[in-house]
Amino acid sequence: MLPAPPEFRPDDTIRSWGRIVRSRHRLARPVFRDQLSSLATNLRAEDPGLAVGLLRSYGDSNLNPDGRLIAMGGLDRILEFNRETGLFRAEAGLSLSQCLRVLVPAGWFLPTTPGSRFVTLGGAVANDVHGKNHHSAGSFGNSVIRIALRRTDGALMELKPDNPLFTATIGGLGLTGIIEWVEFQAKPITSSSLDAQDLPFSNVSDYFELAADHHARFEHTMAWIDCLSSGTSLGRGIFSGANWSKQGPLSVHDEAPRYAMPIEAPAGVLNPLTVRAYNQLRYSLKSTNRRPYQAHYGSFLYPLDGIAHWNRLYGRAGFFQYQCVIPAPSAKPATIDLLKRIVRSGEASFLAVLKDFGPIAPRGLLSFPTEGTTLALDFPNRGERTLRLLADLDAIVLSAGGRLYPAKDGRISAEMFQAGFPNWSRFKDLVDPGLSSALWRRVSVSSLPESTP
Secondary structure (H helix, E strand, O other), X not given: OOOOOOOXXXXXXXXXXOOOOEOOEEEEOOOOHHHHHHHHHOOEOXXXXXXXXXXXXXXXXXXXXXXXXXXXXXXXXXXXXXXXXXXXXXXXXXXXXXXXXXXXXXXXXXXXXXXXXXXXXXXXXXXXXXXXXHHHHOOHHHHEEEEEEEOOXXXXXXXOOOOHHHHHHOOXXXXXXXXXXXXXEOXXXXXXXXXXXXXXXXXXXXXXXXXXXXXXXXXXXXXXXXXXXXXXXXXXXXXXXXXXXXXXXXXXXXXXXXXXXXXXXXXXXXXXXXXXXXHHHHHHHHHOOOOOEEEEHHHHHOHHHHXXXXXXXXXOOOEEEEEEEEEHHHHHHHHHHHHHHHHHHOOOOOOEEEEEEOOOOOOOOOOOOOOEEEEEEEEEOOOHHHHHHHHHHHHHHHHOOOEEOOOOOOOOOHXXXXXXXXXXXXXXXXXXXXXXXXXXXXXXXXOOOOOOO
């Protein structure tokens, strides 16, 4: 006999990964899929809930302050794995890290992966996550074959790509129903290592030329950039590319991080002086060695996972993650404008990543990737000063026809969201009325005037 469904119990420990939003919730932790039925049907429009994974979203897309959350981490069973074809089906609470521990020894890998393996399969679908190989593989939703979705009216549906709810659920921020399991097609690999190379570029304009020349050469590409350099060195950085090694062992990553941030860093540790010194050291070291090297997927694809609680580096005030994508025609001038504005502000982004999205169209109505260039930044929370900078960056992105990544953002306005995601009005008709989030309530408050064709 199955245990009784878990109750929603008060929990005041939930916070965004950026550590800015800290709210009280009522939390339930199911351990069997059969328990989801009563939990789901208990949700309603006047007291909605949300299913969540490992809570690695930086903002409030996975928070429901003063409301209910269903923590899916206990639903982490593998349901099917065909070692011959790479077909993989598992419960939504299984983490990408756990997936890899089964896939890699059998010669398979995730079709695409974000910069952290501490993401659940349900979260990967709900945010239609992307990786360093978007130009060659698209986003995670492009590899999904089937989804089991439970609605709060009690219906359990098996969705395939021809179902409108499938396209709404891919990138749908968990708002179309509770994802019970996911089936996707894994990618074959012959080694767990990558053959990589780092190439310096002296300014952001050179990045666009370098990236265009190397996309066909490398399956995985990204660039670190220096957001404090200016003048002829504006946006200098290091372009990194990699392909799977043709030979080598199929060894899995270490599950436990090598290092840990044990406490919250004192306020002001990350400031223009310390970040400038770090940027100079990193650029100098990487610029002196352009030789190819071999790296395990753990260090190349998931560098920050090696540091437990790395988000404490920003102190108690937390930080804002800002990630935008600019369509290809306006990507270069808009990226230059963004970097110039950041330099003028004096704000220091410790982590700054630039990469390109390819032409593979995503499946989801609210999928973030679109062909162009994406810039991801972390800014320590300094209150109104930081918010003013982010508002200025919004204006540049909006003018260029770009959009922000909801999984990374905790302050996007309704105007910015609706302009960036024109399919949102189609999406809202497919939202489960018993589900909601802080982000959704903010961005769906009012509609922008419809444009005439």
